Amino acid sequence: MVQITQTVPSRIFQLLRSGQELTRQEISGTLSLSMPTTLQYVTELMEAGILEERGTAQSNGGRKAKLLRLCPEAGRAVGVNIGVRHVEFAVTDLLGELRQAGSVPLVFRDEPEWYDRFHESLVRFLAEHQLKAGQILGSGVSFPGIIDGGGEQVIRSHILGLSHMSLDRFHKALPFPAIFANDANCACFAERGPVRSSFFYLSLNESVGGAIMLNGQLWTGDTFQAGEVGHMLLIPEGRRCYCGKEGCADAYLSPQALERDGWDRYLEHLAVLLSDLRMLLNIDLVVGGQVGAQIGPHLEELRVKTAQYDHFARDVDYIVPCTRLEHACALGAADFALETFASRVLQGDRDAFG
Numbered sequence: 001m002v003q004i005t006q007t008v009p010s011r012i013f014q015l016l017r018s019g020q021e022l023t024r025q026e027i028s029g030t031l032s033l034s035m036p037t038t039l040q041y042v043t044e045l046m047e048a049g050i051l052e053e054r055g056t057a058q059s060n061g062g063r064k065a066k067l068l069r070l071c072p073e074a075g076r077a078v079g080v081n082i083g084v085r086h087v088e089f090a091v092t093d094l095l096g097e098l099r100q101a102g103s104v105p106l107v108f109r110d111e112p113e114w115y116d117r118f119h120e121s122l123v124r125f126l127a128e129h130q131l132k133a134g135q136i137l138g139s140g141v142s143f144p145g146i147i148d149g150g151g152e153q154v155i156r157s158h159i160l161g162l163s164h165m166s167l168d169r170f171h172k173a174l175p176f177p178a179i180f181a182n183d184a185n186c187a188c189f190a191e192r193g194p195v196r197s198s199f200f201y202l203s204l205n206e207s208v209g210g211a212i213m214l215n216g217q218l219w220t221g222d223t224f225q226a227g228e229v230g231h232m233l234l235i236p237e238g239r240r241c242y243c244g245k246e247g248c249a250d251a252y253l254s255p256q257a258l259e260r261d262g263w264d265r266y267l268e269h270l271a272v273l274l275s276d277l278r279m280l281l282n283i284d285l286v287v288g289g290q291v292g293a294q295i296g297p298h299l300e301e302l303r304v305k306t307a308q309y310d311h312f313a314r315d316v317d318y319i320v321p322c323t324r325l326e327h328a329c330a331l332g333a334a335d336f337a338l339e340t341f342a343s344r345v346l347q348g349d350r351d352a353f354g
Contacts, residue, residue: 008033008041009346013050016070017342018194019095023057023065042068050074050345070094075345076131078139078176079334080122081183081327082108084159084206087118089125090330094345096338100129101327110165119173133175138341140179140333141170142186144207146224151180155224158231158243159207179340184209184227185218186332187288190324192216199284200277201322202229204291208250212281234273249273255290266291267302274302274319275309288322295321 011031016022022030028038045051052071056064072093081088088103104121108114126132145157145165154165167180181189188201188211197216203209208230212219220226230250231243238247251257252269261269274285287295287302295302303316310316324331 008037009045009050010343012038012041012045013070013343013346016051016068017338019069020194021054021067021069023067025065027068072097075137075338075342076135077137077334077337077341078122078126079142079186079327079330079332079337080139080174081142081186081329081333082144084108084144087121088327088330089122090327090334091129091131092331092334092338094338094342096331096335098327098331100125100131101330102128108160110162110169112169115169115173119175122174136176137344138177138179138337139174140181140186140335140337140340141174142183142329142333143180144183144209146228147180147182149220149224177341179336181333181336182209182211182224183207183329184211185220186330186336187211187322187324187328188213188218188227188286188332189335190328190332191286191288191322192335196284196286199286200227200281201286201288202274202277202292204253204255204287204289206254206256206290208253208289210277214283229273229277232273232276234269253291258291263298263301267298267305271302271305272309274306278306278310278313278318284318284320286320286322288324288328292322293325 012027015027015030024038024042028035042051049071051068053066054069055067057067072095075094077092079090079092085105085107086103087106089101090098091100093099102125106117106121143154144159145162146155148155153167154162156163171178184201184203187203191201192213198214201211201213210227210229212227231241231245231248233247234249234252235247239251240246241248241251253273258266277285299321303319306319307316322328
């Protein structure tokens with residue numbers, strides 16, 4: 001086995017983490033490395049099965065340079081989405097592409113028996129897809145609540161009626177390293193890309209929330225609650241929300257509210273919230289979650305309704321549907337895990353990821 005020095009390989013690895021394909025010359029120039037140094041470490045990474053050649057670059061003449069990318073098979077990450085009534089699993093490769101997904105009905109309870117059932121369900125899912133714990137770089141867990149900065153506890157979850165819940169039981173139930181994040185933050189992370197780096201993600205799930213992505217980085221605010229639009233006042237003295245207030249956006253924009261009100265009235269309420277968000281943030285607004293996955297046929301109507309409240313924009317083209325129509329929270333959680341734990345492919349026994 002080739003022993004890989006950490007510093008330069010890690011820089012090459014992180015450069016290619018976005019899935020882009022570069023030549024050796026482009027890697028050298030981007031990282032300000034000499035060509036001999038670049039060639040040495042690229043060769044080692046290829047021998048270790050971490051990099052692979054992927055076609056040739058365009059050329060105006062002479063020999064075409066080979067394109068390099070991370071090998072998708074070099075590692076796996078598991079994303080877990082904890083819902084109120086179910087748990088969802090997603091496995092991605094090193095490039096963040098979905099490989100396997102599944103869900104099990106499991107009403108959340110912060111009790112030992114629940115964590116036992118959760119562990120059994122995860123082990124069964126891995127076995128069904130012939131995956132071993134040693135093949136997993138790490139896991140990300142999406143949770144419907146506010147997670148502290150250190151990822152050690154759930155500060156509060158209105159929808160689950162929890163506050164200051166330790167995540168120790170989760171850590172013990174997972175057979176690999178784990179990182180925890182708010183569900184809307186995870187779904188927002190799944191939408192991030194080279195073209196879309198600053199936007200607000202509106203999560204229209206069983207609990208309504210949101211997240212702010214600025215220049216490719218999540219902005220969580222002073223107390224990790226930035227984006228909690230579900231509990232912004234939408235209709236004064238309106239419907240009672242599960243948080244105890246009256247008129248919250250959550251009471252009008254959940255999938256259950258859509259079933260009750262129908263699309264026309266639902267879009268009216270959604271347009272008010274979106275116009276306010278645009279005035280506040282002046283960035284693109286991504287409509288996601290369960291409702292976001294269905295918004296396509298209603299997008300133009302939504303833009304027309306929003307334009308009635310926004311007299312500053314010539315075109316209301318800043319409202320866009322989510323690209324992740326399924327497994328968004330689990331995929332975003334897996335992406336968190338890749339960003340946090342992917343350097344493990346540069347360490348230890350490579351056989352674990354074969």
